[in-house]
Amino acid sequence: MNALTTPERRGLATISTPAGRMLIVAADQRNGMKAAMKDAPEAGISAGELAQAKADLVRFLANRAPAILLDAEVALPGVVDDGTLARDTGLVVGMDASGYETVEGLRHTRYVDGVTARRVRDLGGDVAKMLFYTRPDRQGPESLVAQQIRDLVRECADEGVLLIVELLTYQLDDESDEAYAAAFPKLVADGARLAVECGAKVLKLQYPGSAEACAAVTEAADGVPWAVLSAGVDHETFVGQVKVAVDNGAAGAMAGRSLWKDSLSISHDIRGRQLTERALPRLRELEAAVDA
Structure with a gap:
């Protein structure tokens, strides 16, 4: 297990329920959030309109959760500076930019320009999050992604910021659907093992597919808490996955579209009503599953 420093322990507490389980509303999406607003005009959604939608998501949903994950391109620092974000809701700042680059057939994420561990603090963040694409069957401890994880863990620790390492595995261009499906649970577990070897202290992972696979992920994480x-x-599917994951060692959940994808609208009034009537009850159900 990679030991937490005192500031990192405080960071973990800010994103956890009173029972000590991580529960974060994920709202750092940009293009994905625009796509969820089905009533958007043909001209599209402006950055300002997206910022307003994110503010409403904070106002009507995330302020009832332990923490929210937001991006530094659209949402921040606005919701902090104008007081929309509640004082007792933890703030996780996403450091990754949309999309990815492909190098020799492998995916690599990019940082949002200028977003460092220090910038996370300047934006009012309690915790940082960075996404890394991984294929641990092709990337070992000496790979570029492993070095990137080590470097960022060290940078955040030096700044006193807890880093959530998010891992996404993916299908290779020349890989069949059947081969990827068979490899997927082990890819999730081996990715967790690689990240922990590189110093990761909190993980955000894909659901590996079964109770047995979740137990394997917990073993690979070697005491490092992981959220699905x-x-x-x-x-409904996600709540079931969370119950299985928590029963087999997961330490919480981070939910985005499963909570709010059918509750967003270009209209502030409609958003407020749908987030309150649809998304908030889902958050309560998810909290119960996390803390069960």
Whole structure:
């Protein structure tokens, strides 16, 4: 287990329920959030309109959760500076930019320009989050992604910021659907093992597919807490996944589209009503599953 420093322990506490389980509303999406607003005009959604939608998501949903994950390109520092974010809601700042680059057939994420561990603090963040694409069957401890994880863990620790290392595995261009499906649970577990070897102290991972696979991930994480991400599945499916994951060692959940994907609108009034009537009850159900 990679030991937490005192500031990192405080960071973990800010994103956890009173029972000590991580529960974060994920709202750092940009293009994905625009796509969820089905009533958007043909001209599209401006950065200002997206910022307003994110503010409403904070106002009507995330302020009832332990923490929210937001981006530094659209949402921040606005919701902090104008007081929309509640004082007792933890703030996780996403450091990754949208999309990825491909180098020799492998995916690599990019940082949002200028977003460092220090910038996370300047934006009012309690915790940082960075996404790394991994194929641990092709990337070992000496790989570029492993070095990037080590470097960022060290940078955040030096700044007193807890870093959540998010891992996404993916299908290779020349890999069949059947081969990827068979490899997927082990890829998730081996990715967790690689990240922990590189110093990761908190993990955000895909649901590996079964109770047995979740137990394997917990073993690979070697005491490092991991939270399962929703990956766009529907709410009922995700609640079931969270229950299985928590029963087999997961330490919480980070949910985005499963909570709010059918509650967003270009209209502030409609957003407020749908987030309150649809998304908030889902958050309560998810909290119960996390703390069960």
